[in-house]
Amino acid sequence: MTLVESVLAGNRLALARLLTLVENGLPEGWAALNELYPHTGKAHRIGITGAPGTGKSSLVNQLALFYRQGGNFTPRRVGVIAVDPSSPFTGGAILGDRVRMRDLAGDPGVFIRSMATRGTLGGLAATTAGMVQVMDAAGFDLILVETVGAGQSEVDIARLAHTTLVVEAPGLGDEIQAIKAGILEIADILVINKADRPGVEATERALRNNLQLAHSAPRSFQHHGHIEVLSEHPQKDPEGSIWTPPILKVVATEGDGIAQLVDAIEQHRKFLEISGERQRRELMRIETELENLLRDTLVARWRTTIDAAQYRAVLNRMAARQVSPWQAVQQLLDGGEG
Numbered sequence: 001m002t003l004v005e006s007v008l009a010g011n012r013l014a015l016a017r018l019l020t021l022v023e024n025g026l027p028e029g030w031a032a033l034n035e036l037y038p039h040t041g042k043a044h045r046i047g048i049t050g051a052p053g054t055g056k057s058s059l060v061n062q063l064a065l066f067y068r069q070g071g072n073f074t075p076r077r078v079g080v081i082a083v084d085p086s087s088p089f090t091g092g093a094i095l096g097d098r099v100r101m102r103d104l105a106g107d108p109g110v111f112i113r114s115m116a117t118r119g120t121l122g123g124l125a126a127t128t129a130g131m132v133q134v135m136d137a138a139g140f141d142l143i144l145v146e147t148v149g150a151g152q153s154e155v156d157i158a159r160l161a162h163t164t165l166v167v168e169a170p171g172l173g174d175e176i177q178a179i180k181a182g183i184l185e186i187a188d189i190l191v192i193n194k195a196d197r198p199g200v201e202a203t204e205r206a207l208r209n210n211l212q213l214a215h216s217a218p219r220s221f222q223h224h225g226h227i228e229v230l231s232e233h234p235q236k237d238p239e240g241s242i243w244t245p246p247i248l249k250v251v252a253t254e255g256d257g258i259a260q261l262v263d264a265i266e267q268h269r270k271f272l273e274i275s276g277e278r279q280r281r282e283l284m285r286i287e288t289e290l291e292n293l294l295r296d297t298l299v300a301r302w303r304t305t306i307d308a309a310q311y312r313a314v315l316n317r318m319a320a321r322q323v324s325p326w327q328a329v330q331q332l333l334d335g336g337e338g
Helices: 003-008 012-023 027-039 056-069 128-137 156-160 174-181 200-214 258-275 277-303 308-319 325-333
Strands: 044-050 078-084 110-116 142-146 163-168 189-192 219-223 226-231 247-249
Touching (some): 003 027, 012 027, 012 110, 012 128, 044 056, 056 078, 056 163, 056 258, 078 128, 110 128, 156 277, 163 258, 189 200, 200 247, 247 258, 258 277, 308 325
Parallel strands (some): 078 110, 078 142, 163 189, 189 247
Antiparallel strands (some): 219 226
16 A cells, blocks of 8 residues: 555554655655645635744644534544744754643544744745645544744735634733734634733723724735735625624633634634635635745756856855846846856
């Protein structure tokens, strides 16, 4: 049985091995993704983002537990991808989310994978999308993607997730930072974690006062120098119903408010399907992924066509302020002459 066949059959060891191949960018991993791609597109992807210290890992832990216990629905298989920041000096990462999610240990219906950003901005590692596809093909119903909590660069999760949770906490000043950073625009659901702390009312008030302003404009972000519109607001279904991001208060460490949060996620999932927004977001995600791959592939192919000495010469002229960056690009495209 091949590695791909083993993953499709539910072999956890094969899944772990393939995720490592994809994360490391090895040819075997990308070849496997080619085979697995027809089996993707079924899982609901939930992004969990927010500033450090807001309790995102604890929230992911409780969400996974709730979905596994079922309640008024059939228990679902849950995949978790937790992205941790890499050290800019050593390149290493602590990958400590598994410690905080130890309540999920031993459950065959849950698979947790920690990964490092390896210097990638935007709260996600460059290979996260590939790893999400692997988990999707492996048959997980839900895939929870927790970002590093980098603050103003968290909008990358909006390209990947169907439902984006923006997590805040009272007493950290994060609600103001979120407003300044434009993070509210990507929120499908706003979650105030640690709601048993003083100041929760002020946090809720600040978020609610700015929520209407954040969602009065198209849900958009900068991508390669132009504006990409994620969705036109207000979002409406065929009956004219509007999706307004709810603000929910939870205490993740105690499990308080998790049932209401899951209910909101399920309501948003249904809204996406009825309104057609899910398909539109999926097309946007695919377009972004294709453009990124094209850019990386074309740059790599171009680097093989130019002599290293020519490249270094143009770089030195640029460092000496003899040519501008734009002139340097033109010279490199012309073969390094100039």
